[in-house]
Amino acid sequence: MANGGPEIEQLIQLLARLPGLGPRSARRAVLHLIKRKDALMVPLSAALDRAVAAVRVCETCGNVDTVSPCHICTDPRREQSGLLIVVEDVADLWALERAGVGAVRYHVLGGVLSPLDGIGPEDLTIEQLLGRAAGFSEIVLAVNATVEGQTTAHYITDRLAGSGVRITRLAHGVPVGGELDYLDEGTLSQALRARTAMDPG
Amino acid sequence: MANGGPEIEQLIQLLARLPGLGPRSARRAVLHLIKRKDALMVPLSAALDRAVAAVRVCETCGNVDTVSPCHICTDPRREQSGLLIVVEDVADLWALERAGVGAVRYHVLGGVLSPLDGIGPEDLTIEQLLGRAAGFSEIVLAVNATVEGQTTAHYITDRLAGSGVRITRLAHGVPVGGELDYLDEGTLSQALRARTAMDPG
Numbered sequence: 001m002a003n004g005g006p007e008i009e010q011l012i013q014l015l016a017r018l019p020g021l022g023p024r025s026a027r028r029a030v031l032h033l034i035k036r037k038d039a040l041m042v043p044l045s046a047a048l049d050r051a052v053a054a055v056r057v058c059e060t061c062g063n064v065d066t067v068s069p070c071h072i073c074t075d076p077r078r079e080q081s082g083l084l085i086v087v088e089d090v091a092d093l094w095a096l097e098r099a100g101v102g103a104v105r106y107h108v109l110g111g112v113l114s115p116l117d118g119i120g121p122e123d124l125t126i127e128q129l130l131g132r133a134a135g136f137s138e139i140v141l142a143v144n145a146t147v148e149g150q151t152t153a154h155y156i157t158d159r160l161a162g163s164g165v166r167i168t169r170l171a172h173g174v175p176v177g178g179e180l181d182y183l184d185e186g187t188l189s190q191a192l193r194a195r196t197a198m199d200p201g
Numbered sequence: 202m203a204n205g206g207p208e209i210e211q212l213i214q215l216l217a218r219l220p221g222l223g224p225r226s227a228r229r230a231v232l233h234l235i236k237r238k239d240a241l242m243v244p245l246s247a248a249l250d251r252a253v254a255a256v257r258v259c260e261t262c263g264n265v266d267t268v269s270p271c272h273i274c275t276d277p278r279r280e281q282s283g284l285l286i287v288v289e290d291v292a293d294l295w296a297l298e299r300a301g302v303g304a305v306r307y308h309v310l311g312g313v314l315s316p317l318d319g320i321g322p323e324d325l326t327i328e329q330l331l332g333r334a335a336g337f338s339e340i341v342l343a344v345n346a347t348v349e350g351q352t353t354a355h356y357i358t359d360r361l362a363g364s365g366v367r368i369t370r371l372a373h374g375v376p377v378g379g380e381l382d383y384l385d386e387g388t389l390s391q392a393l394r395a396r397t398a399m400d401p402g
Contacts, residue, residue, distance in 0.1 A: 005255060005266055005267030005268070005272070006267075007248065007251045007252045007255040007256065007267055008252060008255075008256060008265065008266075008267065010248045010251075010252075011245075011248045011249060011251075011252045014241065014244055014245045014248050015245070017241060018222075018230040018233060018234070019226070019229050019230060019233050020221065020222060020226040020229065020230065021219075021221060021222070021230075025220070025221040027292070027295065028220050028221065028292065028382075029219040029220060029221065029222075030252075031265070031290075031291055031292050031295075032219060032220050033219070033252075034252075034256050034265050034291075037253070037256070040215065040218060041249070041252070041253055041256075042253055043215055044212075044215040044216070044249065045246070045249040045250055045252075045253045047208065047211045047212045047215050048212060048242070048245065048246040048249055049246055049250070050208045050211075050212075051208045051209060051211075051212045051231075051234075051235075051242070051246075052238070052242055052243055052246045054206060054208040054209075055208065055209060055235055055238070055242075064209065064232070064235050065206055065209075066206030066207075066208055066209065067206070071206070089232075090232055090235075091228070091229065091232050094228065094232075181229075
């Protein structure tokens with residue numbers, strides 16, 4: 001390995017672990033960075049340092065932010081709607097925010113139920129969700145339209161039965177088998193507007 | 202923009218400027234990093250800090266390394282071959298090293314002549330190449346098989362006329378219009394072995 005020193009080689013190997021980058025594209029990215037040392041590499045290094053120091057997971061909803069509770073949880077304009085949107089992942093929360101779905105709050109499950117992968121209710125933030133539920137008038141289960149996502153939605157509906165909170169899911173319009181983070185903003189907005197009641201069990 | 206705080210947003214925007222990453226994949230990369238904070242984000246941040254501090258451009262050949270002159274220029278095993286390989290870019294140098302072309306030295310031009318883009322001989326390291334040429338028995342012009350690459354090869358051949366140094370180019374075998382960094386190692390090795398003499402003018 002004569003591709004520069006160990007510092008460069010290590011940087012390539014770490015960048016290659018990012019989604020969407022492999023060993024070859026990581027090498028190109030590192031050369032790109034080195035050529036633009038002052039314009040890109042130094043700012044990126046500083047931004048990463050700051051993010052490492054600042055980033056934390058919101059203890060209320062599971063969102064990623066630089067404060068906990070996060071900006072969304074402490075936003076007074078979002079208090080009135082009474083709408084809690086349950087998502088699998090922070091990427092889905094960000095996708096809904098980009099879609100401009102309005103003054104809502106979120107709950108990040110941290111995944112979906114998947115017995116084959118050994119992921120049960122205790123591996124998700126379902127207990128925290130049950131604890132928060134009473135504070136809202138409606139809970140929208142905005143999970144992916146996959147088998148695991150729908151299984152998780154039914155499980156949560158069962159657990160919330162008798163809580164008096166209205167439970168809905170996103171309208172069909174989300175393509176079957178599709179994932180929220182890949183949808184266009186228009187489809188996401190429409191699916192939220194046309195949300196339908198979830199019938200238990 | 203409620204995608205986390207400004208630290209997260211800035212990190213996304215900087216990562217989106219890497220080749221192969223756009224705004225969407227940069228967001229996914231940042232979430233990937235945050236979820237693996239200790240295993241990936243902190244090491245990447247440290248590696249980037251170290252690389253920023255350590256990386257320098259070799260004042261002899263233009264290679265990127267953590268010392269100048271670089272490891273290749275100071276490698277005594279490479280002194281005997283008398284072979285200098287001229288490449289457009291550091292990525293091409295790395296590609297040739299990966300191909301295991303042997304105990305050679307390099308000269309990175311930093312681009313190719315391109316009058317349309319306003320890139321003339323003074324924007325490349327051609328003067329430095331002329332200064333180094335006498336120390337070698339053979340100079341291989343391993344530029345890309347593009348119009349600009351071949352124009353640059355002919356220009357360098359003209360400038361080196363009368364120097365007594367043998368000037369060669371890579372064998373045909375490099376696909377016309379192709380770029381070195383994308384070739385497989387076998388093709389690169391063969392192209393170097395079958396190099397042919399460059400006839401001036």
